[in-house]
Amino acid sequence: MADVHVPVMRDRIVDVLSLSLHHEGAIYVDGTLGLAGHAKAVLEANPGARLIGIDRDTDALAVARERLGGLADRATLVHAVYDELPDVLADLGVTEVDAILLDLGLSSLQIDRTERGFAYRVDAPLDMRMNQEEGPTAADVLNTYPVNELSRILKWYGEEKFADRIARAIVAARPFTTSAHLVETISGAIPAAARHTGGHPAKRTFQALRIEVNRELEALEGVLPAAIASLRVGGQLAVLSYHSLEDRLVKRLFAAGARDQAPRGIPVVPEHLKPQLELVTKGAERPTEEEVQSNPRAASARLRIVKRIRQA
Known part of the structure; x- marks a missing residue:
């Protein structure tokens, strides 16, 4: 191969x-x-x-x-x-x-198979499970966690300084099924001047979700x-x-x-x-x-x- x-x-x-x-x-x-x-x-x-x-x-x-x-x-x-x-x-x-x-x-x-949902640059189902046989998906986390819990994991696991803004935007934009909707929501929540500093604006949120989903x-x-x-x-x-x-x-x-x-x-x-x-x-x-x-x-x-x- x-x-x-x-x-x-x-x-x-x-x-x-x-x-x-x-x-x-x-x-x-x-x-x-x-x-x-x-x-x-x-x-x-x-x-x-x-x-x-x-x-x-x-x-x-x-x-x-x-x-x-x-x-x-x-x-x-x-x-x-x-x-x-x-x-x-x-x-x-x-x-x-x-x-x-x-x-x-x-x-x-995991990165290259877009259907796994780990990549933020392509539209795909929000899965992110390393073991696809069990456990909640990233979509489950996004659609069910309260705003304060979403903010916590974005701050802690993603080291995202706009965690509160992104968490509120996520709750307002539910439900989520695909990554494009999430990337659009994240970009809209981050101040325009900060969207293109430190890499892709969704990078830290996707990292936090992956860490949470896979503990x-x-x-x-x-x-x-x-x-x-x-x-x-x-x-x-x-x-x-x-x-x-x-x-x-x-x-x-x-x-x-x-x-x-x-x-x-x-x-x-x-x-x-x-x-x-x-x-x-x-x-x-x-x-x-x-x-x-x-x-x-x-x-x-x-x-x-x-x-x-x-x-x-």
Whole structure:
């Protein structure tokens, strides 16, 4: 099939995670398998490794299996949300893993299939569910949430400074079924002077709706401690985030794990209070200018990686 998916920061991720995956029987978990771009590259670089690929999108899992081709015999693909990681591993009888990747961006499949409703530049049904088998759609949120709740999610998840105006306009313009109606409503609610600053005027609202529909921050908060707990000593966790809300969560948890938990001033830190993690990336790494030019979807990516250096 045509190669429509360009994995963000693929070479850097493969190089670092391979340090934990070079031995026979190593287990690599891709918690956001998508179209298997990263997973395929990791398996090719580590012929002794096995993949556990998790995704909530059944369409993506089907495409991923096809893209893996002959590598699929080293892969177990699971339909789940990544915060279900402990249950997935328990069901497979896996007690610890060697490397985990969470790529928190939308897959090309979700962006490019207009009927999924993620894109604001084309008219499409307002769905936005990563798992189309369950849960409310973006249209459900728009048509049922009270104005104060709409304003809250636009402020918090979209960091939209005109959240109150947009929320009131949405309530007045109900019902919504397609994205064109929503884009028109958002544009009309934003002051004319601000409509073309900071990107498309609907970008932040669409981000907020997607996060709400898929409970993305809730899932991320749940999976990070579970992912770290599942790593063997020497195992690594890599997270690719695409907006500041995600990145702050990752940064805070990684920093906490890389600090000792002893009271300040104690002369000798007891073993059980020493750091569990080591920061592999010092701060967030960004794609190169060359990568962004060839793959504009990588522009906002931030990569953070930690290594487990001690059991809890």
